[in-house]
Amino acid sequence: QQKVQQSPESLIVPEGGMASLNCTSSDRNVDYFWWYRQHSGKSPKMLMSIFSNGEKEEGRFTVHLNKASLHTSLHIRDSQPSDSALYLCAAPGTGGYKVVFGSGTRLLVSP
Amino acid sequence: EAAVTQSPRNKVAVTGGKVTLSCNQTNNHNNMYWYRQDTGHGLRLIHYSYGAGSTEKGDIPDGYKASRPSQENFSLILELATPSQTSVYFCASGDSDWGQDTQYFGPGTRLLVL
Numbered sequence: 107q108q109k110v111q112q113s114p115e116s117l118i119v120p121e122g123g124m125a126s127l128n129c130t131s132s133d134r135n136v137d138y139f140w141w142y143r144q145h146s147g148k149s150p151k152m153l154m155s156i157f158s159n160g161e162k163e164e165g166r167f168t169v170h171l172n173k174a175s176l177h178t179s180l181h182i183r184d185s186q187p188s189d190s191a192l193y194l195c196a197a198p199g200t201g202g203y204k205v206v207f208g209s210g211t212r213l214l215v216s217p
Numbered sequence: 218e219a220a221v222t223q224s225p226r227n228k229v230a231v232t233g234g235k236v237t238l239s240c241n242q243t244n245n246h247n248n249m250y251w252y253r254q255d256t257g258h259g260l261r262l263i264h265y266s267y268g269a270g271s272t273e274k275g276d277i278p279d280g281y282k283a284s285r286p287s288q289e290n291f292s293l294i295l296e297l298a299t300p301s302q303t304s305v306y307f308c309a310s311g312d313s314d315w316g317q318d319t320q321y322f323g324p325g326t327r328l329l330v331l
Binding site: 107142149155196205206208210 | 248250252257258259260261262265276307311313318319320321322323324325
């Protein structure tokens, strides 16, 4: 069964610092990913998606994708306390499943 | 933005009782999903649907049934609730035809089975 692995499980960064989150799929056919953000007590919301090799930047958020290694990473620069949340990585499923989610990285930005 | 609503938002049930969780989406998306979220497990797919009248089993379907009577509505049914089904349940919708769904989530239902 396909797995999406995220690391680290939790991360603490100081306000203004850089947060780096990682994600890998076990399915060699996967070539795109989504990143979702879930604030405490809320539902997940799609933050960014990446469909091609390389880098995509939106404001303080940058996503990298390396299709050869099935690896994506999310980088948050100038981290703010409002960025504190659970970050979920997702990839297209195989075997009839639509999307597979990782267990998430819990980010805490300390003021 | 996609609008997905869930009811009830909170539910307390007794072991062995029947529980129905409801989901409604107003964006005419073909695909709908039911997940549960537990600490350390992320989001796990229970059932999903490609359209009215269809339901498919996800990763953890045991103990759950699903019903998709219309494009807008997707229900999750626990015929005989157990304490292990205590969790937060999320419904989501998406509109891709080939599995590249961006998922739009409802606000969640917090279920406690005593």
